[in-house]
Amino acid sequence: xxxxxxxxxxxxxxxxxxxxxxxxxxxxxxxxxxxxxxxxxxxxxxxxxxxxxxxxxxxxxxxxxxxxxxxxxxxxxxxxxxxxxxxxxxxxxxxxxxxxxxxxxxxxxxxxxxxxxxxxxxxxxxxxxxxxxxxxxxxxxxxxxxxxxxxxxxxxxxxxxxxxxxxxxxxxxxxxxxxxxxxxxxxxxxxxxxxxxxxxxxxxxxxxxxxxxxxxxxxxxxxxxxxxxxxxxxxxxxxxxxxxxxxxxxxxxxxxxxxxxxxxxxxxxxxxxxxxxxxxxxxxxxxxxxxxxxxxxxxxxxxxxxxxxxxxxxxxxxxxxxxxxxxxxxxxxxxxxxxxxxxxxxxxxxxxxxxxxxxxxxxxxxxxxxxxxxxxxxxxxxxxxxxxxxxxxxxxxxxxxxxxxxxxxx
Numbered sequence: 001x002x003x004x005x006x007x008x009x010x011x012x013x014x015x016x017x018x019x020x021x022x023x024x025x026x027x028x029x030x031x032x033x034x035x036x037x038x039x040x041x042x043x044x045x046x047x048x049x050x051x052x053x054x055x056x057x058x059x060x061x062x063x064x065x066x067x068x069x070x071x072x073x074x075x076x077x078x079x080x081x082x083x084x085x086x087x088x089x090x091x092x093x094x095x096x097x098x099x100x101x102x103x104x105x106x107x108x109x110x111x112x113x114x115x116x117x118x119x120x121x122x123x124x125x126x127x128x129x130x131x132x133x134x135x136x137x138x139x140x141x142x143x144x145x146x147x148x149x150x151x152x153x154x155x156x157x158x159x160x161x162x163x164x165x166x167x168x169x170x171x172x173x174x175x176x177x178x179x180x181x182x183x184x185x186x187x188x189x190x191x192x193x194x195x196x197x198x199x200x201x202x203x204x205x206x207x208x209x210x211x212x213x214x215x216x217x218x219x220x221x222x223x224x225x226x227x228x229x230x231x232x233x234x235x236x237x238x239x240x241x242x243x244x245x246x247x248x249x250x251x252x253x254x255x256x257x258x259x260x261x262x263x264x265x266x267x268x269x270x271x272x273x274x275x276x277x278x279x280x281x282x283x284x285x286x287x288x289x290x291x292x293x294x295x296x297x298x299x300x301x302x303x304x305x306x307x308x309x310x311x312x313x314x315x316x317x318x319x320x321x322x323x324x325x326x327x328x329x330x331x332x333x334x335x336x337x338x339x340x341x342x343x344x345x346x347x348x349x350x351x352x353x354x355x356x357x358x359x360x361x362x363x364x365x366x367x368x369x370x371x372x373x374x375x376x377x378x379x380x381x382x383x384x385x386x387x388x389x390x391x392x393x394x395x396x397x398x399x400x401x402x403x404x405x406x407x408x409x410x
Contacts, residue, residue, distance in 0.1 A: 168200065
């Protein structure tokens with residue numbers, strides 16, 4: 001084995017320029033894979049955080065019939081006694097807040113537009129969501145009066161500014177038409193584009209009587225720090241709902257089902273990038289090994305004449321290709337690590353390019369990468385293995401020749 005390794009290394013150093021070109025091609029492919037995978041992985045993690053912090057919370061308790069028809073926000077199906085549930089949540093150490101979500105039509109000086117309205121408790125909302133940190137103009141709700149917060153994209157589209165009056169037409173809990181006379185208290189610019197483009201926020205107190213809520217809410221939103229693995233927490237909360245057969249506990253994964261389907265498509269995309277690495281490896285390694293094999297056909301014949309087995313010769317070429325794969329993979333990891341470091345720290349601001357487009361991710365501005373060790377390990381191993389496997393093609397073709405044919409080869 002030592003002789004075969006020494007022979008493979010000698011052959012690598014014999015054709016330095018050709019080896020360097022092949023190593024560089026493979027390194028670029030692996031670097032590209034690590035960069036794209038880290039970028040998509042970072043976008044996925046950032047989207048999940050923005051879903052939790054601004055949209056779904058870690059979990060929600062709501063009426064099961066409300067959930068089944070959630071696209072229409074049917075307020076007739078509510079959490080009728082939130083105080084009793086809140087006592088149990090407090091005893092379990094689960095941060096929570098009340099919210100009522102309903103559909104409305106926003107009227108302003110220039111016309112009307114459908115909006116999603118969210119009534120919240122300003123005193124407790126910050127323990128679950130980060131909406132209060134996203135006010136770009138004006139101020140957050142104080143729980144009194146008729147103030148409304150609007151998403152920045154929505155406000156810009158409608159030409160609405162802080163202090164402007166608006167009217168929201170909606171239906172109460174019992175289906176009666178109702179109008180809410182509101183004044184814009186602040187503008188929201190959150191990292192989650194869903195909030196920016198079509199959502200308004202008011203205080204629960206301001207709509208309690210006009211919406212005929214009678215102390216009920218559409219949901220209790222929950223927060224816990226281990227939201228990526230919520231099973232244990234959910235198991236502790238489930239017993240609190242034993243006396244409420246009409247209520248349902250939903251994790252953020254249930255609430256964000258559409259986004260998670262999009263994330264699965266992303267994983268398929270990563271597989272395509274890895275396939276590109278294999279293609280780059282196949283082209284580069286095959287070309288190099290074909291030239292190396294056919295330049296040494298007489299040498300192969302001589303080794304076989306001296307009694308060297310086909311399997312040993314084949315292994316020697318595989319080790320040579322594995323050396324190319326190793327050097328290319330290491331260089332690709334270094335380059336990919338440098339680019340990933342820059343992307344993790346600084347990211348790329350696409351806000352001007354994507355504007356207000358819905359690209360699937362819950363990100364509205366700067367895209368950051370994230371460290372994904374699996375991509376580094378996978379790229380390194382695949383780079384070496386692909387190189388070794390691909391080298392079998394030209395080596396096997398040369399070994400099919402007879403010994404005398406190899407010795408007479410010109």
